[in-house]
Amino acid sequence: MKNILSIDGWYFRVFSKLANLILLNLIFVVSILPIVTTGISIIALINSLQELKEDGSLSALKVFTAHFKNNLTKGLVLLVIEVAGFSIPGVLIFLSLKHVPLLSTLIMILFSFLLLLLVVFPFVYALNNYSVKEAFFQTVAFVTVKIAYAIAIFIIPIAIIFFSLKYQIIFLFLIGISLIFYIQLYFINKAGVLSES
Incomplete structure (x- = not known):
């Protein structure tokens, strides 16, 4: 029992991680x-989750605030993209469905690929020191080579949002958003596409 409740025990690590996810979610x-x-x-949430994953003893508020201040321009660029x-x-x-229905199928296929790019791009852009162009090419490479990871990263938010809407919407506002990014970050790290920053 003493080992479970120690700072190095699984109990402390799990609840510390859970507390950080809740705090980051509320700040976000x-x-x-x-x-x-x-x-x-x-960008601040992604970088904070990565940093807290590496060192869980850091203050979530300080880490998030630091990343928020350091990524003002980068974040505005991400929003526009x-x-x-x-x-x-x-x-x-919408226009192709209305005017050229045959073309809409092709556009929907391209849009599906684009959706995968849009979900992966913030991670590649936030976690690496890439320009927008480099981040875009790295994202395309990731989505085409590691398609299974890209689909998993795309499905995670859908599953958690569906769960939240079906059972308790408060889950999304309490921990759901940071949990989505945390799981997606796990797959990004597992795929091994991040360079050393």
């Missing part, structure tokens, strides 16, 4: 309230 939810900071918050990446193909699909 508050930080995206001004919509403009969404990209910055995503993600909004454009989701909206432009969406408009094209």
